[in-house]
Amino acid sequence: MKNKPRGFKRGAVKLDFDLYRVAVPIPGYPEAQLSVVDLQPEGVERTVVFVHGYAGVAETWDYQLDYFAGSYRVIAPDLRGHGLSDAPDSAYTMPELVSDLVQIAGVLKLPERFVLAGHSFGGAVCVEFAAAHPERLEKLILLSTAGEHPLPKLTGLVTQLPTALFRPFWRYRPRWNAEVHVMKRMMVNNLRIWNGWEAMARIKTPTLVITGERDRYFPRRVFDGVSKAIAGAEVVDVGASKHKVQLERHAAVNRAIERFLEGGARRASWREPVVHPGQAANRPWLTSYEHYTPHSIPIPRRPLHQFLETTARWLPDRTATWFYGSSLSYRQLNERTNQFAHALIKLGVQPGDRVMVVLPNMPQMIIAYYAILKAGAVVVMANPEATAPQIVRQIQRTGAKVLVTLAEFSELARAAGGVRYGRLPPTGPVRPAPSAAESSATA
Secondary structure (H helix, E strand, O other): OOOOOOOOOHHHOOOOHHHHEEEEEEOOEEEEEEEEEEEOOOOOOOEEEEEOOOOOOHHHHHHHHHHHOOOOEEEEEOOOOEOOOOOOOOOOOHHHHHHHHHHHHHHOOOOOOEEEEEEOHHHHHHHHHHHHOHHHEEEEEEEOOOOEOOOOHHHHHHHOOOHHHOHHHHOOOOOOOEOHHHHHHHHHHHHOOOEOHHHHHOOOOOEEEEEEOOOOOOOHHHHHHHHHHOOOOEEEEEOOOOOOHHHHOHHHHHHHHHHHHHOOOOOOOOOOOOOOOOHHHHOHHHHHOOOOOOOOOOOOOOOOHHHHHHHHHHOOOOEEEEEOOEEEEHHHHHHHHHHHHHHHHHHOOOOOOEEEEEOOOOHHHHHHHHHHHHOOOEEEEOOOOOOHHHHHHHHHHHOOOEEEEHHHHHHHHHHOOHHHHOOOOOOOOOEEOOOHHHHHHHO
8 A cells, every 4th residue: 555645634634544544455456455444443333434536535534434433333445546545557447446345345344234425426436336236235325426527628638648747746746646547547437437327216225415505516417416316315405515515514414424324313423421331330430531532442453563564654754762872763663673574484483373572671672573463473572581491481381483582683683684774783593482392401
């Protein structure tokens, strides 16, 4: 996946999206991945999938994800070629985008029926999904969605220009969260030729249509016709709002979605300090929390080492460790961790193996810890002040196969290339943990 979305500062969104990003392979392109934000609180049963529009990004749903994450599993993918998703050399047709949603539903094990919401052209993708897979949807929500996309003639002329003409300055664009070839191919092969009136007529799923009163992104008729084309669709026209209604009038949009999903009953956001039955007795400290402190948060379902990788992308030059006058940035820490993980794998460490770390509180311990996780192994921590017999007994109890000590860290790290990023203490190689017989003899 790529690094950062355009047009969004990290502090401008309420949620830390990177805590909840997962990767889903793009069908037909095994090396390419979709970036999907997945918040799954414990105990929730219903799921809502939010799909952004053309040149958009998952962060456009920040207000909705934050609001509904307490009562639903909420998911927001970056479409292929958009945001942090990879941009394979595909045609970016509508069937491809629909297949991506099918892939997400399968890989993330979504429930048999879920709620699907789409904004603008993302709503068009949702329309096609609803027409092709009605058995998968509980409800459908369309925001600022048009039945077709009549574009100015100038747009057609621009799409005829060679992609190479835009590449030199494309990285300086202030927004548009899509690669230049993605925008061009999706415009030519999809958005410009898409006509959804027939597909809308086939939709039987309960549908909510939300429009902005001042939305003039396309002629008004293509917005108004959506609710007429979908039988029984509910319509909410949000005043004083243009095309990005979920951002401009997010509170009104959230209320409309909530009424549609719950029939008028309001469900609390995960940020609201609501004490559930039994919590007051088991967690008396909750009553002392300030009103703005949530009592719980959705637990990210990601491996721990991915948080280091995320921080290295967002804050590569920020200091990660400081030890006796020497520092490592997050980029350097992640690079050294990757090198040491490769060295462990070359040594024979396999997923599921247990690796014991006997190191004091120093950067090498952090590198070894995360490297073991990246290799797919299990970290076994020992007290660095433990005696040799105590360490031997812990090796026997845990079944650790490899032992990493301070006297054995540096040579393996240097062999992996770590010397390029600074000095490491002179030592010897990592060695396999002693066998039971060896351990008994040592004890």
